Amino acid sequence: MHRKPLFETIWNEMLDSNALMAITVFVGAVSFYMFLTRNDHQDRRRESPPPTPKKHGASFLRRIHLGEFSGRTICISWETLVEKHEWRDCAKETLLALSSNMIVYLMCHISNANEKGKVLSMVKDIPQLARHNILFCETEKGYEAFSRQIKPAILVTHDSAQAEFLSLVLPNVVLVGSSATGSAMTSISSLSELLF
CATH class of the missing domain: 3.40.50.1000 (HAD superfamily/HAD-like)
Incomplete structure (x- = not known):
């Protein structure tokens, strides 16, 4: 009896179930979260006070x-x-x-x-x-x-x-x-x- 490779078996199981959809939703959610936190960090940098002026006098x-x-x-x-x-x-x-x-x-x-x-x-x-x-x-x-x-x-x-x-x-x-x-x-x- 011939056995199928492990990854091929996992792939076929994912196509048959909703696992592929769950992975897609998970990757999308993580990407969306990273996008929001990066934009929030850039907004905070823009709001930081300007650098102090050169020392004179x-x-x-x-x-x-x-x-x-x-x-x-x-x-x-x-x-x-x-x-x-x-x-x-x-x-x-x-x-x-x-x-x-x-x-x-x-x-x-x-x-x-x-x-x-x-x-x-x-x-x-x-x-x-x-x-x-x-x-x-x-x-x-x-x-x-x-x-x-x-x-x-x-x-x-x-x-x-x-x-x-x-x-x-x-x-x-x-x-x-x-x-x-x-x-x-x-x-x-x-x-x-x-x-x-």
């Missing part, structure tokens, strides 16, 4: 003082450091301190080679400031191009329009000498506030 300065940006990149516009080819109050000391624990890019707006020489002679006493990190441009757009390519952790500038534009692209923008109009910027009166 006093909390941003506190993060700098705590050394959170140590080893990170900072771009500084030359105009925040000097006025009429003379160092501003504590500007040289601030640049020296920042270059000792951060990667400093100095962005200089010049109109001729003579100005370039003056800039280089003023910063020659800062050994941690690498020569290839001193960048020169002839237009204000050069600052924007440098900043967008370098993508620094901190950008320090004197131009409020430039700061507002770059605050959309960069995480931390510091405006020196003016008050910030946007919430994504930090305003300071002098560069030395980054240290104290």
